[in-house]
Amino acid sequence: MNPDDSPLWRGRRWTLALLLACLGMIGPFAIDTYLPAFAGIGAAIGATPVQMQQTLSSYLLGFAVMNLFHGALADSLGRRPVVLVGVAVFTLASVGCALSDSIGTLVFFRALQGASAGVGMVVSRAIIRDLYAPADAQRMMSQVTIFFGIAPAIAPMIGGLLFEWADWHSIFWLLAVLGLALLVANWRWLPETLPPAGRQLFRAGPLMRGYVPLVKNPRFVALVFASGVPFNGMFLYVLSAPVFLGEHLQLAPTQFFWFFMLSIGGIMGGALVSGRLAGRIKPRHQIRHGFVIMLATTVVNVLLNAAFEPHPAWSMLPIAVFSFGWALMVPVVTIMALDQAPDRRGTASSVQAFVGSLANAAVAGVLAPLVMHSTLALALTSAGMLSVGIVAWLWVKPRLEQVQVVG
Secondary structure (H helix, E strand, C coil): CCCCCCCCCCCCHHHHHHHHHHHHHHHHHHHHCCHHHHHHHHHHHCCCHHHHHHHHHHHHHHHHHHHHHHHHHHHHHCHHHHHHHHHHHHHHHHHHHHCCCCHHHHHHHHHHHHHHHHHHHHHHHHHHHHHCCHHHHHHHHHHHHHHHHHHHHHHHHHHHHHHHHCCCHHHHHHHHHHHHHHHHHHHHHCCCCCCHHHCCCCCHHHHHHHHHHHHHCHHHHHHHHHHHHHHHHHHHHHHCHHHHHHHHCCCCHHHCHHHHHHHHHHHHHHHHHHHHHCCCCCHHHHHHHHHHHHHHHHHHHHHHHHHCCCCHHHHCHHHHHHHHHHHHHHHHHHHHHHCCCCCCHHHHHHHHHHHHHHHHHHHHHHHHHHHCCCHHHHHHHHHHHHHHHHHHHHHHHHHHHHHHHHC
């Protein structure tokens, strides 16, 4: 924690949470706004559904790969310059998407968008932990998650309306305008939270070797899997939204927002409860509550999809409750993971985001196309990803307790 944190942010804490949430939300916002126009974009540029799916997977792959470097760069150059450059590149990439007239060009600029969009999510975590002790950091991360949820909840509605009233190009022009606004806001208000004395020398060799202790730390790896992989149990439905909502549930593009409002509402509710519980109950108990909620909801979701035809009246609700359970436990797990490398929190945040984003890319490019045409297959795949997180947590929990006892 920065010893001189008091003068770094003189405003109210919620205003910093709002700024960091806007940084973190730009990545998912760039996905959710164009999903309602997915089929329309494909028809306009002559792309097949499989080719259009690559605009998602290329975005997520770029997001995953660059997440390995955002945190390390922030550990070396400071938090502020890395954020500013990343947001500037995202803005230019959004302009490139808006001007694209072929699937190849769109895939390229979507990859560039993804490569730059992750900077906010990675660096904002490090900024929070720079400034605050664990309980306060958990409250701040919960506040960030609450604000973070507002934009993705309205993004598909905005994207659907823009597509209906204008055309698909307008969606990416909107992203460019938001990127520019975010660049100006962070240029003016974002503080530098990493003092020069705490910075690491940036060289390619030491940078890559810096990942080795983290990857070899089984507790860190397990915590990353416990937080990142279950998220894909919900994100699978987001990536499959054009088919899940449009074909299975027979919703129009302008009605997609119901799904996103429920899901993001679950995340915001879980984050709110997580912040209220910070310092009041043991962290491992809060994590257990989150996993129990996700597990119970997953079992119900599988049984419902096995017994009934999908219907909007019930098909979206289990995903929202699952999201609540994930948001309840993930701030605690994230802080535990960052504290495995207190001198390299940016690097640790990068690895954590990389694993989650790589899982996102695999889900978008491989799993979602294979299972999206069956609601039962979607439910079972979601259950499988939750199982990975549960196994990881059950393995690491007693080992974290042993370290605390020894310490």
